[in-house]
Amino acid sequence: xxxxxxxxxxxxxxxxxxxxxxxxxxxxxxxxxxxxxxxxxxxxxxxxxxxxxxxxxxxxxxxxxxxxxxxxxxxxxxxxxxxxxxxxxxxxxxxxxxxxxxxxxxxxxxxxxxxxxxxxxxxxxxxxxxxxxxxxxxxxxxxxxxxxxxxxxxxxx
Numbered sequence: 117x118x119x120x121x122x123x124x125x126x127x128x129x130x131x132x133x134x135x136x137x138x139x140x141x142x143x144x145x146x147x148x149x150x151x152x153x154x155x156x157x158x159x160x161x162x163x164x165x166x167x168x169x170x171x172x173x174x175x176x177x178x179x180x181x182x183x184x185x186x187x188x189x190x191x192x193x194x195x196x197x198x199x200x201x202x203x204x205x206x207x208x209x210x211x212x213x214x215x216x217x218x219x220x221x222x223x224x225x226x227x228x229x230x231x232x233x234x235x236x237x238x239x240x241x242x243x244x245x246x247x248x249x250x251x252x253x254x255x256x257x258x259x260x261x262x263x264x265x266x267x268x269x270x271x272x273x
Contacts, residue, residue, distance in 0.1 A: 123209030135198025153181035168243035177248035182257040191266040256273030
């Protein structure tokens with residue numbers, strides 16, 4: 117497999133800034149992240165009626181795991197410096213399409229986890245929409261995964 121060229125300047129910048137780091141061997145296998153994403157979105161579905169806020173957070177986590185699978189399969193891992201933001205930007209710059217909405221999910225999840233005003237309450241429809249979006253991202257990531265090789269920078273990282 118060859119390196120995924122779209123978004124490579126962004127990935128190079130994240131590597132240079134130590135917001136992403138490289139991994140090899142078994143650590144560069146995205147399939148376990150896909151499996152984890154599927155388990156997590158199933159948990160979100162089970163909670164969606166009783167606890168929409170928690171279901172939303174789980175759906176976001178499932179989507180993030182799918183995004184992380186794509187990076188992992190390229191031999192990339194977000195650092196604590198880069199965190200969720202780097203996962204968001206990296207997949208949007210490289211894969212676009214359905215990943216464009218992941219940033220909005222991340223911001224909504226942040227508002228739930230770290231409320232600015234403490235008044236945000238989601239309903240079952242919000243949770244269901246997030247679960248649907250996460251499912252699309254998981255399915256899409258799994259389809260892309262087979263086309264990815266390790267990301268090697270100009271210095272052969």
